[in-house]
Amino acid sequence: MSKKQYAFYPGCSSQAKASADNFLRSIDVVCQKLDVQLNEIPDWNCCGASIGYGEGGELPRLALSARNLALAETNFAGQDMVSVCPACWLASRETAERLHENNSLLAECNEALKEAGLTFKGEAKARHFVEVLIEDIGWDQMKSQVVKPLDGLKFAGYVGCQTNRPFGIAGESFENPLYLDKMVETVGAEAVKYDQKVTCCGGALAFSEPDKAQKQIRDIVESAYDHGADMIVTPCQLCQANVEIYQSEINKKQGTKFNMPVVYYSQLMTIAYGGTAQQAGLDGQLIKAEKLEKIAGK
Amino acid sequence: MTTANQSAGAKYKNSFLKEVEANVEDGQWVKMCMQCGVCAGSCPLGPAWEHSPQKIFMMIRAGKREEVLKSDSMWMCTSCYNCIVRCPRKLPITHIMHGLANYAHRLGLAPQGQPTREIAKLFWDNLVKTGRVNELKFSLAMYFKDGFGQGVKNAMAMQSVGLGLVKAKRLNPMEILGGHSCKDKSGIQKMIAKAREIEDRRKGLA
Numbered sequence: 001m002s003k004k005q006y007a008f009y010p011g012c013s014s015q016a017k018a019s020a021d022n023f024l025r026s027i028d029v030v031c032q033k034l035d036v037q038l039n040e041i042p043d044w045n046c047c048g049a050s051i052g053y054g055e056g057g058e059l060p061r062l063a064l065s066a067r068n069l070a071l072a073e074t075n076f077a078g079q080d081m082v083s084v085c086p087a088c089w090l091a092s093r094e095t096a097e098r099l100h101e102n103n104s105l106l107a108e109c110n111e112a113l114k115e116a117g118l119t120f121k122g123e124a125k126a127r128h129f130v131e132v133l134i135e136d137i138g139w140d141q142m143k144s145q146v147v148k149p150l151d152g153l154k155f156a157g158y159v160g161c162q163t164n165r166p167f168g169i170a171g172e173s174f175e176n177p178l179y180l181d182k183m184v185e186t187v188g189a190e191a192v193k194y195d196q197k198v199t200c201c202g203g204a205l206a207f208s209e210p211d212k213a214q215k216q217i218r219d220i221v222e223s224a225y226d227h228g229a230d231m232i233v234t235p236c237q238l239c240q241a242n243v244e245i246y247q248s249e250i251n252k253k254q255g256t257k258f259n260m261p262v263v264y265y266s267q268l269m270t271i272a273y274g275g276t277a278q279q280a281g282l283d284g285q286l287i288k289a290e291k292l293e294k295i296a297g298k
Numbered sequence: 299m300t301t302a303n304q305s306a307g308a309k310y311k312n313s314f315l316k317e318v319e320a321n322v323e324d325g326q327w328v329k330m331c332m333q334c335g336v337c338a339g340s341c342p343l344g345p346a347w348e349h350s351p352q353k354i355f356m357m358i359r360a361g362k363r364e365e366v367l368k369s370d371s372m373w374m375c376t377s378c379y380n381c382i383v384r385c386p387r388k389l390p391i392t393h394i395m396h397g398l399a400n401y402a403h404r405l406g407l408a409p410q411g412q413p414t415r416e417i418a419k420l421f422w423d424n425l426v427k428t429g430r431v432n433e434l435k436f437s438l439a440m441y442f443k444d445g446f447g448q449g450v451k452n453a454m455a456m457q458s459v460g461l462g463l464v465k466a467k468r469l470n471p472m473e474i475l476g477g478h479s480c481k482d483k484s485g486i487q488k489m490i491a492k493a494r495e496i497e498d499r500r501k502g503l504a
Contacts, residue, residue, distance in 0.1 A: 012425075012430050012431040012433070012478070013431075013433070015430070015478050017467055017468070017469070017470035017473075018433055018468065018469075018470070018478070019433055019463065019468045019469065020468070021467055021468055022466070022467075022468065043429075043480050043481050043482055044480075045425075045429040045430060045480050045486055046425040046429060046430050046431050048422075048425070049421065049431070050376075050377035051377075051414070051417065051418040051421050051422075052418070052421065052422055052425070053323075053396035053397070053399065053400050053418070054373075054396075054399060054400060054403060054414070054415055054418025054419060054421075054422065055400075055403070055418055055419045055421075055422035055423070056400075056422050056490075057323075057400045057404070057494065057497055058323045058397065058400070058497060059493040059494070059496055059497040060490045060493040060494050060497070062493070063489055063490060063492075063493040064486075064490070067486065067489065108493075108496050108497075109493070111492065111496060112489045112490075112492040112493035112496065113489060114492075115485060115488035115489040115491075115492045116482060116485035116486055116488065116489040117482075117485060161376075161377070161378040161379060161380075162377070162378075162379065165378065165379035165380065165382065165383045166379040166382045166383055166392070168383075174383045174384075199342065200342040200376050200378035200380070202342075202376055203376040203377055203378065204376070204377070204414075204417065204418075204421075205343070205374070205376050205414060207417050207440055208413035208414040208416070208417045208440075209343075209346070209374070209413060209414065212343055212346055212374075213376075216342055245459055245462075245463075248458065248459065249459070283466065283467070284466045284467060284468055285466065286459075286462045286463070286466055
């Protein structure tokens with residue numbers, strides 16, 4: 001099988017020693033096993049994330065993503081641009097689609113891009129890594145690499161917002177997407193029923209409106225306990241960080257005893273594919289995923 | 299000197315809807331709202347809003363310029379996109395809320411000290427410096443936004459979380475010395491300045 005190649009946009013949180021450093025380590029293993037080559041876009045920049053609108057407005061925000069798309073087009077012609085971060089993907093895809101459809105906006109954006117010595121032709125397509133796995137690799141191939149099925153482990157599949165809305169994964173519903181549960185089952189674990197699957201974790205408002213965000217997070221964690229999950233699994237860096245980090249705050253303020261590990265789908269895959277706890281980035285968990293570490297150590 | 303706010307107020311005197319259509323991102327969609335209220339019932343921060351999107355849209359049509367632009371409701375948006383996917387008329391509600399917030403902020407009418415408005419500005423200023431977000435400097439800037447004393451208190455309160463992240467190698471204390479950066483940060487800064495200049499010209503904010 002020949003390697004599938006993509007222009008790769010890692011995003012700020014996936015950089016070395018940033019908040020999702022451990023996520024990227026597990027993505028590397030998954031790519032090796034599934035013969036995927038991610039070509040990092042040289043000198044990529046921040047997408048502006050969810051709250052870039054406040055100061056950044058419309059065109060400066062679109063220009064940020066257009067620069068990444070232009071760099072992808074220039075350096076890796078013909079390759080789709082792939083992100084592992086839902087916010088990066090959302091911003092890039094929104095920009096690609098809007099500039100593709102609107103010539104005057106594209107002209108304005110290119111006038112700005114000229115200052116950075118670039119032009120966006122409006123060709124590069126922005127995709128999420130989950131789309132690559134499902135659409136380009138396929139479920140059978142994902143399953144064929146499993147050497148250590150995660151027997152007996154129960155996961156609450158927390159999809160969150162931006163992997164699911166407004167674009168989502170093709171063929172999935174916004175209210176009850178099933179692909180994450182299917183990924184859990186593909187690596188031999190059980191996906192529990194989970195009614196907070198697409199609830200918002202508060203996003204960036206975890207910083208500015210902590211009480212309101214922590215109310216969301218409490219629901220998300222509590223429901224995982226109610227349905228008997230050992231862990232929460234998510235495709236999103238901000239979901240992971242918010243839902244894991246603030247459990248101790250909620251415990252302090254509200255007397256709960258939350259201690260629910262929150263891991264990424266790629267960490268499950270890494271362990272099931274025979275990788276070590278270190279390769280899966282499990283050393284990056286604030287709340288240790290002991291049951292996964294145990295399987296990795298077998 | 300006439301401010302952008304005064305000029306816009308004079309130009310669109312009798313129609314705030316026209317002003318929103320001209321100057322707010324995706325504002326041309328506002329008139330399509332049929333007041334069903336699905337957005338209001340779908341927002342995770344529903345209980346925290348003074349005005350739901352549905353109310354904001356009707357207030358725009360009713361010409362309530364000051365009330366809309368001074369509202370803190372748009373700043374409660376978590377960007378979850380629930381309202382967008384559920385709207386039966388397919389209004390890009392999230393974008394309109396972002397657009398209204400930004401327009402109110404740029405006119406100087408958005409509520410002073412609104413916490414999301416403040417962190418949105420800190421976040422943008424942070425990313426423009428190097429082209430990439432410096433998570434450590436962003437966290438510290440947030441803790442210390444209300445002065446040094448409050449900053450120390452905030453930082454102490456989150457100390458165990460911060461140390462946990464450092465231990466897990468997900469927060470690098472060395473980022474304080476510079477950290478990750480784009481090579482062409484000056485090109486990026488010029489690009490953003492140019493984009494802002496074009497947009498400001500188009501929206502009468504220059």
